[in-house]
Amino acid sequence: MSKPLLTTVAAACALALPALAQARQLTLSTQLKNYGGNGAYLALYLVDAKGAYARTLWVAGGKAKYYKHLADWNRLSAGDARRLAGVTGASVGAGRSLTVTAELADALIDAGYEIRIDAAAEDMRDSPAEVRVPLSAANAGKAQAGRQYIQSFSYQLR
Template sequence: MSNLFKLALFLLILTFARPESSMAQKAGAAKYKCMIQMTNYMGEGAYVVISLIDSKGAYEKTLYVMGSDKKWYNSLKEWHKFYAKKPTNISAITGASVTGGDRSVNIIEIDQSKLNAGYKLRFESAVEDKNYHVKDLEVPLTTAALAAKNEGTGYIRYVRFIPN
């Protein structure tokens, strides 16, 4: 009976124990609802990618991709250069493209150590047979910018963030 108790206790500990590093990563990350309102353009659904950009203007991480057909990723030219160098599995952060006038709400995860540290969120957009916008919207990754309504310059009318 004592061996059975020890085994049950061991399995219980394994179930709830996590390595410190993964706990620290989760503690440092925050989830935000990211609502994107598109302009009333005519045409196919837009592919939009949300990237974390460092203080030097370089891509650091892909946070979300709207548009699941990989054959169109090269239309997001600047992001695709970054993605092609270090292809990663982005299926967990990929959703449907979004059409003119529509609204999309997605959850993005942001490392809180990047907040107020010179980083930006870049929204790139592309529509088949139409213009590509490398900086449809760039949002400084600050507390104030995340609380504000941020206006786009291409297919994106505006973006709002809500802590989740």
């Protein structure tokens, strides 16, 4: 390798390592109530302090035709062409749990962001903003009850 190339590679690594150190793993745990219906579609996403969409964390349910029932998330994230890139899985059955992880920049924690979950189940009432919880170090590990389908939701920061 030439000396200028080595210098460039070293500089790139020096810049990239602090960025990696500033990312945290966010583990999201959702326990559904035994509501007696089909599997629920869930959209777990972040909004900023003004309520504007920031990022999709996970979508449970693979048929896009049902995403309209996740009304707030669908409306807020419609302009995000990458909203589903690597963040989808199967719907979650009544009484079952969902645990997923995402990488999250440290700068988002305690910065006014909020985790929201929209929920819907076939032939049942939609539940936009089923869960709303501020993304803060103080809220990590604390269970939050949902309004209709979610028994409890919590997150861990690592």
